Amino acid sequence: MARKLLTGQVVQEVSEEWKERVGKDLQEYKQGVVRILPEGWIYPGVSPFFLDKLQQFQFRTEDVVVMGYPKCGSTWVQETVWTMMNNPDLTNPHAEEGIWNRSLEISSDMLMDVVNYDELGLDSIIKILGKMCPGKSKEDGFALQMLEVMPGPRIMKCHYAFELMPLDFLDKTKVIYVLRNPKDTVVSFYHYVRIVRLYDYKGSFEKFAKEFINDQMLFGPYWPHVHQAWRRRSHPNLHLIFYEDLKADFMTQLHLLDKFLGTNLGTQQMQNVQHITEFTSMKSKGTPITDTASFNQSIMEKEGGFYRKGVAGDWKNTLSPELNQEMDKWIKDNIGDIPIKWDDEKR
């Protein structure tokens, strides 16, 4: 039965055909999977509850939200922003905690509604919820409840598209939106849904990639997500970052971020941030969350962890010539006025 979100979009259950073709390769959600129309966002069935809660959530002017489609490099930017704002002199003892414990993801609430929830090993986050929000229940989500009581400035992450956020959100809050070549995004995404036990994806890469470009994969569709950010690019509270630019010249991007955030870091502090956020430094810490049991250790040992390769252009080692051609056409048909060639060799 269709229902409306507070934002006006319509929520519809996914079709039986989708469940049979796509859903069967993913972990089963207790409340099923829905599409949010008209764009057709494919989200867990519990998402309407949290999306409506998000409309009541009070953003603050000192907040910083890192946004982007999953697997665009958002954790890298989260760590960069957190370190710039909280640890530029490398003296903050909290820096030892996983970045996802220090900087909460708004959209993570909707991910927890899986059948084997209690086996996922999210013990540390449940403990933090109990400590920060006594009497609050985990069924009401972690992120928004904890963020409500968190002192500022709060640095958050969010994978929801712009249209699902509160209307005045961007006027109140600084937002950094991260973009990445969708060919690398889909390769990274496939790895992610296999190593994270919340998804436990069982299909092949070819199948996953085809569902992704046909707007049928969980968290799709890709292009409206990116275009909704691109359209807002002249808003003074929005800063766009390309993963490929970060890879090509991190320091230049750091200076732009410093200006956007008003952090005014000195030369040594900038170097500290660069050092802490290097791929090898971040990878050496393990996973971005303390609850390592929520990851499939055996796949991670064989095929790489959360910090998999951290490069631009790795799609060349994975995409078949046919799939590459299909993605080129898909990019050409959808890129619109985003003046990016998504060609790592030219960046």
Ligand code: A3P
């Ligand atoms: P790969 O799987 O291609 O290695 P997100 O944080 O949005 O989920 O994106 C994850 C991707 O960003 C992964 O890509 C991950 O390795 C990469 N990444 C994370 N930290 C990075 C860093 N410090 N430098 C470069 N890439 C990084």
